[in-house]
Amino acid sequence: MIKVKINGQEQSWDGDPSLLLLWYLRDELGLTGSKYGCGQALCGACTVMVDKEAARACITAVSDVAGREVTTIEGLHPTGDHPVQKAWRQVNVPQCGFCQAGQIMQAAALLDQNPKPSHDQIRDAMSGNICRCGCYQRIENAVHLASTGV
Amino acid sequence: MSIIENSALGKSTSRRGFERHLKVENVSRRAILQTLGLAGGFVLAAPLLSRQAFAAYETGAGKMPHGTVVDPKVFVSIAPDGIVSILAHRSEMGTGVRTSLPLIVAEEMEADWSRVRVVQAPGDEVKFGNQDTDGSRSTRHYLLPMRQIGALARAMLEAAAAKRWGVPASEVKAVNHEVVHSASGRRAGFGELAADAASQPAPAIETVQLKSPKDFRYLGKGQVSIVDLHDITVGKARYGADVRLPGMKYAVIARPPVTGGKLKSFDPADALKVPGVEQVIEVKGWPWPSKFQPLGGVAVIARNTGAAIKGRDALKIEWDDGANAAYDSVAYRAELEAAARQPGLVVRQEGDADAALKSADKVITGEYYLPHFAHASMEPPVAVADVKSDKAEIWAPVQSPGGTREDVAKTLQIPPENVTVNVTLLGGGFGRKSKCDFALEAALLSKTLGAPVKVQWTRDDDLHHDFLHTVSVERIEAGLDKSGKVVAWRHRSVAPTILSTFAAGADHAAPFELGMGLVDMPFEIANIQCENPAAKAMTRIGWFRSVSNIPRAFAVQSMVGEIANATGRDQKDMLIELIGSPRIVKLGSVKDLWNYGEPYESYPIDTGRLRRVVEFVAEKGNWSRKVAKGRGLGIAAHRSFVSYIATIVEVEVDDKGKLTVHQVDTAIDCGVFVNPERIASQLEGAAIMGLSLAKYGEISFKNGRVQQRNFDDFQVVRIDEAPLITNVHIVPADADTPPSGVGEPGVPPFAPALANAIFAATGKRLRALPIGNQLAI
Numbered sequence: 008m009i010k011v012k013i014n015g016q017e018q019s020w021d022g023d024p025s026l027l028l029l030w031y032l033r034d035e036l037g038l039t040g041s042k043y044g045c046g047q048a049l050c051g052a053c054t055v056m057v058d059k060e061a062a063r064a065c066i067t068a069v070s071d072v073a074g075r076e077v078t079t080i081e082g083l084h085p086t087g088d089h090p091v092q093k094a095w096r097q098v099n100v101p102q103c104g105f106c107q108a109g110q111i112m113q114a115a116a117l118l119d120q121n122p123k124p125s126h127d128q129i130r131d132a133m134s135g136n137i138c139r140c141g142c143y144q145r146i147e148n149a150v151h152l153a154s155t156g157v
Numbered sequence: 158m159s160i161i162e163n164s165a166l167g168k169s170t171s172r173r174g175f176e177r178h179l180k181v182e183n184v185s186r187r188a189i190l191q192t193l194g195l196a197g198g199f200v201l202a203a204p205l206l207s208r209q210a211f212a213a214y215e216t217g218a219g220k221m222p223h224g225t226v227v228d229p230k231v232f233v234s235i236a237p238d239g240i241v242s243i244l245a246h247r248s249e250m251g252t253g254v255r256t257s258l259p260l261i262v263a264e265e266m267e268a269d270w271s272r273v274r275v276v277q278a279p280g281d282e283v284k285f286g287n288q289d290t291d292g293s294r295s296t297r298h299y300l301l302p303m304r305q306i307g308a309l310a311r312a313m314l315e316a317a318a319a320k321r322w323g324v325p326a327s328e329v330k331a332v333n334h335e336v337v338h339s340a341s342g343r344r345a346g347f348g349e350l351a352a353d354a355a356s357q358p359a360p361a362i363e364t365v366q367l368k369s370p371k372d373f374r375y376l377g378k379g380q381v382s383i384v385d386l387h388d389i390t391v392g393k394a395r396y397g398a399d400v401r402l403p404g405m406k407y408a409v410i411a412r413p414p415v416t417g418g419k420l421k422s423f424d425p426a427d428a429l430k431v432p433g434v435e436q437v438i439e440v441k442g443w444p445w446p447s448k449f450q451p452l453g454g455v456a457v458i459a460r461n462t463g464a465a466i467k468g469r470d471a472l473k474i475e476w477d478d479g480a481n482a483a484y485d486s487v488a489y490r491a492e493l494e495a496a497a498r499q500p501g502l503v504v505r506q507e508g509d510a511d512a513a514l515k516s517a518d519k520v521i522t523g524e525y526y527l528p529h530f531a532h533a534s535m536e537p538p539v540a541v542a543d544v545k546s547d548k549a550e551i552w553a554p555v556q557s558p559g560g561t562r563e564d565v566a567k568t569l570q571i572p573p574e575n576v577t578v579n580v581t582l583l584g585g586g587f588g589r590k591s592k593c594d595f596a597l598e599a600a601l602l603s604k605t606l607g608a609p610v611k612v613q614w615t616r617d618d619d620l621h622h623d624f625l626h627t628v629s630v631e632r633i634e635a636g637l638d639k640s641g642k643v644v645a646w647r648h649r650s651v652a653p654t655i656l657s658t659f660a661a662g663a664d665h666a667a668p669f670e671l672g673m674g675l676v677d678m679p680f681e682i683a684n685i686q687c688e689n690p691a692a693k694a695m696t697r698i699g700w701f702r703s704v705s706n707i708p709r710a711f712a713v714q715s716m717v718g719e720i721a722n723a724t725g726r727d728q729k730d731m732l733i734e735l736i737g738s739p740r741i742v743k744l745g746s747v748k749d750l751w752n753y754g755e756p757y758e759s760y761p762i763d764t765g766r767l768r769r770v771v772e773f774v775a776e777k778g779n780w781s782r783k784v785a786k787g788r789g790l791g792i793a794a795h796r797s798f799v800s801y802i803a804t805i806v807e808v809e810v811d812d813k814g815k816l817t818v819h820q821v822d823t824a825i826d827c828g829v830f831v832n833p834e835r836i837a838s839q840l841e842g843a844a845i846m847g848l849s850l851a852k853y854g855e856i857s858f859k860n861g862r863v864q865q866r867n868f869d870d871f872q873v874v875r876i877d878e879a880p881l882i883t884n885v886h887i888v889p890a891d892a893d894t895p896p897s898g899v900g901e902p903g904v905p906p907f908a909p910a911l912a913n914a915i916f917a918a919t920g921k922r923l924r925a926l927p928i929g930n931q932l933a934i
Contacts, residue, residue, distance in 0.1 A: 040392020105584025141845025
């Protein structure tokens with residue numbers, strides 16, 4: 008039995024401990040905000056926070072997060088008003104929107120560690136998250152906006 | 158991303174629209190609209206034109222399968238509390254159409270957008286009209302019908318209020334979600350009037366007037382965000398992959414690795430040992446080519462996706478590779494090049510290009526190669542199906558809900574009325590999700606299992622079993638006279654055709670492919686010949702955003718740069734000179750000219766507009782600026798999806814060959830527009846997609862198998878290599894210029910503008926994509 012705290016709630020899993028966190032979240036718990044895009048930590052669509060650090064849920068086993076705290080897009084802010092989420096809306100970032108939960112989680116983790124990133128630091132930190140629609144200019148601007156006050 | 162024209166396929170194949178024309182009952186709706194559009198010569202009526210509630214211009218909408226439906230009772234409903242629900246019958250894949258079309262209705266009916274809810278329509282084209290969300294058609298086909306629907310709804314609300322107050326309808330007016338009678342000061346909200354309004358018949362279309370554009374609150378303003386914005390930012394937006402049903406099983410499928418291959422044998426033993434795996438079953442496949450039917454293979458059924466993927470990894474399978482086992486991209490390129498160096502089927506001929514090339518003072522030849530591209534939408538194909546006896550319900554991110562409904566019905570051999578297709582948000586589409594093979598797989602599996610099933614494609618499934626963008630060689634010979642004027646132009650375009658996905662042996666381009674940048678080439682040159690040598694397809698070819706325009710624009714616009722260089726002229730001046738005088742291009746020598754399905758009278762090739770968009774981007778993007786050493790500017794312009802686009806790219810190439818895109822300026826003339834903010838986002842994204850395909854975008858084959866597996870060996874542009882600045886400039890248009898495409902036209906000019914910029918920076922001419930390591934010294 009693996010115990011893990013997800014978005015503040017205790018969960019326990021007695022299935023395959025090597026089940027990847029992404030599928031545990033999506034298929035077993037119904038937290039579908041984190042997305043599958045590649046399965047190999049190449050695109051960032053599945054990004055969650057594990058103890059405040061960005062992690063790729065698609066290569067993380069449930070056993071890897073035993074006893075730790077996982078935050079998904081659903082738990083980032085109680086009313087969805089984290090500065091990054093607000094900035095995303097203000098800048099009208101998304102097109103299809105599929106990658107955006109991962110982008111937002113990555114950006115939130117960045118600002119947690121570096122509250123005032125430069126544009127180069129933003130581009131560097133966000134480079135693991137692919138947006139096939141090509142919203143990058145707006146992502147960069149939104150992270151910058153979130154860092155300077157929404 | 159287009160529908161196949163009637164004439165494009167032989168009778169042996171099932172061309173969707175053709176079949177449906179035969180059985181469709183509601184042609185009268187279309188006939189009425191078309192008749193009104195033709196009646197009375199209103200096309201010439203000038204300033205008040207846009208207020209006529211019927212067709213001020215004709216589009217090809219009526220010729221799409223099931224045409225358009227203009228019925229406010231179908232698209233609009235009003236609750237007693239005043240909440241107005243408007244149906245979105247097209248699919249949302251990131252263009253913003255799920256917001257834009259309902260916004261048009263709200264504008265005309267004077268609804269307050271904050272009290273509007275958008276409801277996604279299921280696939281039902283008899284009820285809603287054509288739902289194929291492709292070909293950059295939604296706004297251009299539906300601006301007018303949506304305005305008409307809104308205007309009719311407004312008229313019904315006004316009539317209900319007038320009747321209640323016993324005053325003439327002409328004395329009342331709908332304003333911001335209520336109807337007012339200013340003479341008496343009476344007013345009634347839409348909610349109060351809803352029941353009375355709904356109980357009357359919709360008035361005749363010619364009795365209502367559209368709003369004057371000067372009174373628009375929403376259209377053309379760009380102040381309204383997409384309706385799903387908040388949900389997307391909090392993880393609540395529901396895509397195909399997010400659908401969950403009670404008792405639902407999770408499936409992944411191992412498919413034949415070679416197109417046309419099939420299952421020989423399999424051993425499920427190890428897969429069944431994986432925790433969470435419940436069953437392993439064979440999936441029916443269809444022989445290639447089979448349109449969008451499943452490829453077949455072996456499905457692993459599990460309690461979650463992770464277990465299903467692990468189970469599939471443990472399968473032992475033997476495949477029969479079939480006829481395409483030798484497909485090899487290196488050898489195939491050589492075949493295409495050889496074909497392009499020989500005469501081919503002549504598809505456009507003006508003057509005598511052969512003779513003019515022979516007598517030319519100078520001939521410049523460019524041979525351009527573009528590989529297969531994969532769509533690689535962030536959400537790989539996925540679908541949920543629940544099939545019970547003779548009924549099926551599907552939840553899927555499909556661009557073609559109507560076609561999906563028909564194909565599911567045919568595949569399960571049940572009537573289309575028994576199939577419900579629920580359209581989720583699409584995590585990207587780019588043409589891939591116009592093909593519903595993944596929904597058919599889910600339907601077949603659900604029928605077999607007697608339970609709801611989700612079929613999830615992994616990223617390698619997506620790259621291995623795509624309907625790929627074609628692979629092509631474009632060879633252009635330009636003959637110049639002594640003064641440097643281009644007097645001859647021969648363009649041979651050779652590429653496997655999309656028709657090959659529908660009909661075995663199809664080896665020449667369809668009219669809809671020829672019309673994308675080959676036979677519609679707009680330059681004013683005395684002797685022009687376009688040829689299309691044969692090419693045999695060895696994998697599934699499909700529509701990829703912008704389709705054949707990508708290789709054609711790359712070749713034509715790179716050649717402009719090559720001619721400019723050879724004659725010592727400025728690229729932009731050369732481009733303007735080649736476009737020539739402002740005129741309507743006549744293409745009398747082209748048989749079955751395809752104009753994106755639009756009547757040529759409404760959407761001609763207008764070189765005046767093409768010139769203007771070039772001048773516009775040159776001015777706004779400051780073409781005449783000087784750039785530092787190691788940097789270069791490139792320009793390209795292209796008409797596609799009946800819009801006009803020009804792009805300027807500024808690049809820097811350092812001494813190690815590292816490419817930096819400093820600035821992109823794109824100008825578009827798309828006629829009258831709805832949401833400039835979404836136009837900007839589409840064109841910003843098109844620059845990224847253009848850069849991705851230019852730098853990396855290659856799918857290659859060896860031994861019949863795709864060689865790329867994921868985003869490590871099939872790379873796309875990431876934020877750290879995105880252009881530092883992308884500016885979008887929209888050419889202003891009056892309300893009576895017919896709307897034209899936005900989703901696709903931005904892509905084609907990007908790569909040639911980039912190649913021209915790289916040439917300006919380095920003197921190196923790139924004639925093959927992807928760039929890969931060609932810039933490394």
